[in-house]
Amino acid sequence: MVDTIVFVICAVICLTGAIGVIAARNPVHSALMLVMTLFGIAVLFIAQEAHFLAAVQVIVYAGAIVVLFLFVIMLLGVDVATDLELGKLRGQKTAAAGFAVVALAVVGYLIVNVDTTRTGVQSQGGVIDNVTPNVDLLAESLFDQYVYAFELTSVLLVVAVIGAVVLSRRHPPLDTDSAEASN
Amino acid sequence: MILAQLSNFEGPSIDWLPLTPQIILVVAALVILLVTSLSPAKVSDSFSTAVTVGSGVAAGVVAWFVWNDIRDEGPSSTVAGAVGVDGFSIFFTILTLSALVATSLVGHSYIKREQMAAPEFSALLLLTAVGAIVMASANDLIVLFIGLEALSIGLYVMAAMQFRRREAQEAAMKYFVLGAFSSAFFLYGIALVYGATGSTNLVNIAAYFNTIGSRINNLELFYVGMALMLVGLAFKVAAAPFHFWAPDVYQGSPSPVSGYMASAAKAAGFAAMLRIFFVAFSRTSADWTPIVAVLSAITLIVGAVMAITQNDVKRMLAFSSVGHAGYVLVAVQAATSDGTSAALFYLFTYTFMVIGSFAVVSLLGWNDGHDVSRYEGLARRRPLIAVAFTVFLLGQAGVPFTSGFVGKFLVIRSAVDDEIYWLAVLAMVVSVITAFMYLRIISNMWDREVDVADAPRLSVPLTTGFVVVVCAMITVVYGVIPQSLIEFARDAVPVLVAGG
Numbered sequence: 001m002v003d004t005i006v007f008v009i010c011a012v013i014c015l016t017g018a019i020g021v022i023a024a025r026n027p028v029h030s031a032l033m034l035v036m037t038l039f040g041i042a043v044l045f046i047a048q049e050a051h052f053l054a055a056v057q058v059i060v061y062a063g064a065i066v067v068l069f070l071f072v073i074m075l076l077g078v079d080v081a082t083d084l085e086l087g088k089l090r091g092q093k094t095a096a097a098g099f100a101v102v103a104l105a106v107v108g109y110l111i112v113n114v115d116t117t118r119t120g121v122q123s124q125g126g127v128i129d130n131v132t133p134n135v136d137l138l139a140e141s142l143f144d145q146y147v148y149a150f151e152l153t154s155v156l157l158v159v160a161v162i163g164a165v166v167l168s169r170r171h172p173p174l175d176t177d178s179a180e181a182s183n
Numbered sequence: 184m185i186l187a188q189l190s191n192f193e194g195p196s197i198d199w200l201p202l203t204p205q206i207i208l209v210v211a212a213l214v215i216l217l218v219t220s221l222s223p224a225k226v227s228d229s230f231s232t233a234v235t236v237g238s239g240v241a242a243g244v245v246a247w248f249v250w251n252d253i254r255d256e257g258p259s260s261t262v263a264g265a266v267g268v269d270g271f272s273i274f275f276t277i278l279t280l281s282a283l284v285a286t287s288l289v290g291h292s293y294i295k296r297e298q299m300a301a302p303e304f305s306a307l308l309l310l311t312a313v314g315a316i317v318m319a320s321a322n323d324l325i326v327l328f329i330g331l332e333a334l335s336i337g338l339y340v341m342a343a344m345q346f347r348r349r350e351a352q353e354a355a356m357k358y359f360v361l362g363a364f365s366s367a368f369f370l371y372g373i374a375l376v377y378g379a380t381g382s383t384n385l386v387n388i389a390a391y392f393n394t395i396g397s398r399i400n401n402l403e404l405f406y407v408g409m410a411l412m413l414v415g416l417a418f419k420v421a422a423a424p425f426h427f428w429a430p431d432v433y434q435g436s437p438s439p440v441s442g443y444m445a446s447a448a449k450a451a452g453f454a455a456m457l458r459i460f461f462v463a464f465s466r467t468s469a470d471w472t473p474i475v476a477v478l479s480a481i482t483l484i485v486g487a488v489m490a491i492t493q494n495d496v497k498r499m500l501a502f503s504s505v506g507h508a509g510y511v512l513v514a515v516q517a518a519t520s521d522g523t524s525a526a527l528f529y530l531f532t533y534t535f536m537v538i539g540s541f542a543v544v545s546l547l548g549w550n551d552g553h554d555v556s557r558y559e560g561l562a563r564r565r566p567l568i569a570v571a572f573t574v575f576l577l578g579q580a581g582v583p584f585t586s587g588f589v590g591k592f593l594v595i596r597s598a599v600d601d602e603i604y605w606l607a608v609l610a611m612v613v614s615v616i617t618a619f620m621y622l623r624i625i626s627n628m629w630d631r632e633v634d635v636a637d638a639p640r641l642s643v644p645l646t647t648g649f650v651v652v653v654c655a656m657i658t659v660v661y662g663v664i665p666q667s668l669i670e671f672a673r674d675a676v677p678v679l680v681a682g683g
Contacts, residue, residue: 110404118404121381121391144195145384148265149325152317155209156333159310162216165338166303171346 006047013040031069038062052135195263201249201320202266204276205313207368208283211238212309219302228301232291232646235305239284239312246276260321260322260680264384267322267458267679271527274675275319275454278531282447282538283312285650289542290439292644297437299344308443311337315447319454322679323372324383327455331369331419334451335362338444342436354435361418369415375408385463386681392466402467409464409471413478414603416459419452422478422512423485426505430489433501438548441497442541445504446534453511453530456670461515462677468518479512480609487616491623496553499620500540503579506617508531513610514594517601524672525593531668532586532661536578539654543572544646558624560633564641569628571655576621578658581614586661586668591668 013036020033038061045054126141128134142150211234219226250273253259258269266272267638283644294301310333317330343355377383421429431598433441460471486506493499498677507529514526546568549555562569570626578587591614598607661668 032186106407111401116283116403119379119381119395119402121379123377124382124384124387136216140192143192146261146265146323146325147195148262149323149329152326152329152333155310155313156329158212159314159333159337159340162303162306162310163336166300166307166340167343169300 003047006043010040010043010047013037014044027073027124031066031073034069035062035066038066050134052138188585196261198259198268199260200245200252200464201261201268201272203245204280205316207238207242207245208309208313208316211235212306212313215302215306215309218645226302228291231301231305231317232287235287235309236284238309239280239287243277243280246273246280247470248274254652254674258678258680260386264386264681265323265326266320267385268320268675269672269678269680270675271454271458271677272316272320274527274531274671275450276316278450278534279312279315279319279447282443282450282534283308285535285538285542285654286439286443286447288646289442289538289545289651290437292647293437293439293545295644297345297347299346299437306343307337307341307535311341311443312447315454317450318451319458321455321458322347324376324385324459326460327642328366328370328373330451331455332449335366335419338440338448340363340433341443344440345437348435350435351437352435352492354432357428358432358436365415365418368411368418371603372408372411372413372415375404375411377408380404385458386679389465390678392464392680405467406470409467410474412459413456413471415476416452416456417478418507420449420456421505422508422672423482423505426482426485426508429505430493430498430501433504434495434497434519434553438497438545441501441544442538444456445500445537445541449504449508450530452596453508453515453526456515457523457526458677461518462679465518472516472518475512475516476567476603476606479509479516479650480606482506482509482512483609483613484509487613491620492618493620494555496555496558496624497541497546497548498553499543499555499624500537503617503620504537505653506613507537507579509613510591510610511592512599513606516606517597518675519597520673521593521600522597523676524669525590525597527667527672528593528665529590531672532578532590532658535654535657539571539658540575540579540669542651542654543568543575546641546643546647555624555627559630560635561628561641563633563635564638565643567642568641568643568651571651572628573625574655574658576625578662580618580621582618584659584662586658586665588662589665589669 008133017033017035017037017040020036021030025029038057042057042062045051045057085093099169126137128137215231215234219231249268250270253268253270253273258506259269261268287305290304290308291301293299294304314330314333314335314337318327318334321327321330339354339355339359345351373383382388382389382391388534392449416485418425418428433444440553460468460475464471483506486502486504486509490499493502511526511529513524514529516522517525544553547553547561561572574585578585581587581591591610595607595610598604598610
């Protein structure tokens with residue numbers, strides 16, 4: 001009963017925030033509405049006893065990422081109502097609506113036929129035993145089963161950092177004299 | 184306190200030797216970046232290239248030791264079953280390292296001419312090679328995805344590194360947006376497969392299909408996931424109808440990078456496809472082989488028809504690269520060991536042909552495009568380069584006594600053995616159609632009527648010339664005596680070993 005009430009309240013908060021993000025004329029308001037959605041999802045995670053996810057949701061998404069959004073919005077000076085009209089492509093909205101309907105139909109099909117579409121296997125990573133705390137399970141799978149993936153993300157981050165540096169650098173025009181000389 | 188709570192925790196056992204090639208490459212990339220940024224004087228560009236080539240060769244030597252170990256002790260897996268140590272990993276490690284070394288050498292002279300940032304180029308090249316090797320050796324879908332992202336993100340940046348050409352910016356933007364979409368498709372596919380089978384580990388996924396045996400039902404979720412993963416990988420290997428990025432990106436990117444995309448990145452995509460579909464999903468092969476067969480047929484036709492209508496040599500090579508993906512898919516859809524080793528042979532030989540081709544293109548291309556008419560009379564201006572380019576083009580056309588012929592032969596034979604005759608016939612017809620395009624470039628090069636007296640001198644830097652000659656020699660040698668490579672490819676069929 002309590003679960004249902006929590007879910008309904010959070011769902012309303014999430015959806016209100018989500019609609020607000022796209023409906024608000026002011027980008028700053030949109031970003032703040034996003035925080036609302038993210039908080040609602042964090043509470044839903046707690047209701048599912050995924051405490052770590054809830055904490056990460058608040059710290060990383062609601063904290064860091066939305067703050068970053070706000071920085072960008074304010075630094076670029078688009079914190080006033082901007083023309084966000086779409087319409088470069090004709091029929092874009094119709095097509096988007098069509099795809100949304102198809103996607104919803106697939107999800108709806110899977111939900112309605114849940115007994116015949118799911119295989120019923122349990123996850124093999126970080127198996128819940130109702131004794132070990134969630135965070136411990138996560139730590140164990142992160143540093144055991146997924147330790148290689150965990151370490152590899154550092155390679156991915158190095159690639160991203162180099163890419164950001166390379167792409168944001170200023171470029172002098174081609175020095176044709178020395179180019180000719182070197183050939 | 185927290186540590187005390189987990190005092191019984193023991194990390195997975197790690198076999199360091201098979202991981203050493205990747206580690207060497209990562210360390211080399213970091214050394215290049217550190218030395219060039221901390222050094223008070225400007226470090227010569229040759230330093231970056233030397234470190235890249237040196238580390239590539241060193242990693243290759245280590246890979247050869249690992250290969251000997253595998254032959255003695257059989258395949259294994261390490262780091263909690265996340266990394267597969269088998270002939271397949273080694274095969275693609277060596278393929279990637281060859282592409283890395285060749286691209287680094289070709290890129291060296293290109294960077295000098297275009298005054299690009301050499302240390303960043305080398306570092307990205309090394310780290311994308313790590314991504315490709317990780318993709319080929321991954322036994323876990325999460326690891327595979329991270330390898331894919333390291334490879335893709337590095338390539339997006341490398342495509343854009345020629346800042347003074349607007350085509351490069353356009354290419355990088357297109358590649359980035361479409362590539363991000365395809366990565367998302369792939370990741371969503373992984374999530375659904377995980378939901379259906381309960382694991383991201385390929386060994387466990389294969390084991391799941393073994394336990395359910397023939398009573399396969401309730402697999403809708405799995406099928407959707409499988410289809411999404413196929414879309415993601417088909418994009419990476421530029422198979423039609425997911426190839427639309429390829430011509431623009433290959434045309435706009437720096438030529439050495441285009442060659443690298445067509446070789447290492449394509450091979451890594453196929454490595455992932457083979458390991459996932461041929462090995463982990465082998466029990467459901469009746470479900471995915473028809474899809475891959477249709478995909479390969481479309482890819483072959485699109486690659487051929489579009490290639491012969493182009494006038495820009497880089498676009499021709501791009502569509503020909505689409506067509507070659509079609510041939511490899513013919514071998515993949517066979518879902519047999521012979522088919523897989525045919526695909527491996529094809530990818531290995533194609534690597535040298537395409538890197539050599541783009542190396543020649545990088546010599547000829549300046550700011551005014553790559554129209555086929557620029558190649559007129561090349562044979563009299565630079566005979567050796569013209570001979571090498573002719574070898575590459577004949578090889579890609581599948582002419583006997585080049586490695587391309589052996590590759591096409593093995594691929595078509597795998598389709599015949601699998602009794603998919605229509606696809607085998609289609610592959611042969613298509614190879615005749617594409618031959619027109621290759622011969623058109625060749626006849627341009629060897630045209631005697633063209634006056635080359637007032638053509639500008641074409642300078643051939645030493646490193647690029649070296650790569651072109653070596654690639655041409657490899658193409659001919661494996662066309663005449665392919666046996667050693669065929670055996671290597673046969674020993675490199677992927678296997679799955681559960682983690683200890």
